[in-house]
Amino acid sequence: MTTAEPHPKDRLLATAARLFYAEGIHAVGVERLVSEAAVTRATFYRHYPTKDDLVAAYLAETSRQIRAAVDAARAGKPPRQGLVDAMAVVGDATRGEDFRGCQFLNAAAEFPDPGHRVRQVIEDHRQWFFGVLREQAAALGHPEPDHAARVLVLLRDGALHGGELDDPGKVRATLQRAVDDLLPA
Amino acid sequence: MTTAEPHPKDRLLATAARLFYAEGIHAVGVERLVSEAAVTRATFYRHYPTKDDLVAAYLAETSRQIRAAVDAARAGKPPRQGLVDAMAVVGDATRGEDFRGCQFLNAAAEFPDPGHRVRQVIEDHRQWFFGVLREQAAALGHPEPDHAARVLVLLRDGALHGGELDDPGKVRATLQRAVDDLLPA
DNA sequence: CTTCAGGGAGAACGATCGGTCTTTCTGCGG
DNA sequence: CCGCAGAAAGACCGATCGTTCTCCCTGAAG
DSSP: OOOSOSSHHHHHHHHHHHHHHHHOSTTSOHHHHHHHTTOOHHHHHHHOSSHHHHHHHHHHHHHHHHHHHHHHHHTTSOHHHHHHHHHHHHHHHTTSTTOOSOHHHHHHHHOOOTTSHHHHHHHHHHHHHHHHHHHHHHHTTOSOHHHHHHHHHHHHHHHHHHHHHSOHHHHHHHHHHHHHHHSOO | OOOOOSSHHHHHHHHHHHHHHHHOSTTSOHHHHHHHTTOOHHHHHHHOSSHHHHHHHHHHHHHHHHHHHHHHHHTTSOHHHHHHHHHHHHHHHTTSTTOOSOHHHHHHHHOOOTTSHHHHHHHHHHHHHHHHHHHHHHHTTOSOHHHHHHHHHHHHHHHHHHHHHSOHHHHHHHHHHHHHHHSOO
16 A cells, blocks of 8 residues: 655654554664655655654654644643543544554563664653643642643553543543543632 | 473473563573573473473462462452552562563463463463452452452553563652552541 | 483574665755 | 656665574583
8 A cells, every 4th residue: 555645754654653653663674664655765764764763753753743632632622621621532532443553652662672762752742742732731720730641641551542442432431431530620 | 591490391491481481482592591491402392392481480489479478468468458458468579689670471471372372371370360450359349359369460451561661769759549549447 | 221302502594674875866946 | 849747667775584403512311
């Protein structure tokens, strides 16, 4: 399947996102990437010096999209609704046909070294999301925004994995209710 | 490092558990396994027809140990304390020096096919744990034991991943408090 | 004493890994 | 029209993948 992206670099990134997420990062070789992206090996290594660079780019792009979705979900809303809707973005992610858990948690499982570049992208994304939750919790007057944000992160991580391994519909409902119960009316 | 286990099969299993968990399953080759277990390739394949069989055995053994720990933690206790202590087993798991998240979630990230034998071991373990939580919740008179158990599973999954990627101490405290708040006094 | 299973040692299999290379072609700015 | 960057095509590198094989040795059962 040749992705519709015009530029080879974008085709590579789109193909990498699809294959890495669907099959795992170590499980997808360079040959698969270049053949499905309709790109040659030379072109691959011209844009991404190593495979790990492509992995980092894949996660960075994923983070960018999620930040946009979450920011759009909470923009211009009262704090409580903004937080609920931001968490709903997480729940909605489990709806997709090809949902296979959290890209960042899956990647972390394959990159054990905490100092690896890929892990830093993961760390960045998690800190950003935690910051969003704490900010929303503080804005709605939660007495302990830090604690609330940490619980919400636990629920997020759990929902994204349970959404793959358990019944996604139930996980979504459970997440929504847990978030609602956690916040003061 | 040659494991102390006497029988080759046990040495292989112990070595596999250590390496698979620490470095990821696809990242550890048969050569590493046999050399660190001080076993030959022939012996490897005599006991485990394929590498996937060893992976399944590793997760099955891990499940066995966790079941023993959780059952011990809740045995002969009043329902609420039993549930809290069962969940504390999860939190305590994050204490280890070499803690690297949940063996089952990590493995699921590397085995995308839901029909794979490895995924069935994972599914079994998750269903068992959910059953334990629901049973405890029902015993302590929770009005909706199913919902409570599902929330607890979310917290479990989140804690096991946050315990690796975030501050383990804070994750532990957050988990403990979230569990306490979830249950009726 | 004989038998034979189980383990040790290591060569070898085809396939694939991540990565480098040369050559040819195409399209666009000067 | 020229020049040149970027992409296509594909051979090629050493290393490692999971797996199979032969050969020899030991130790316990009959």
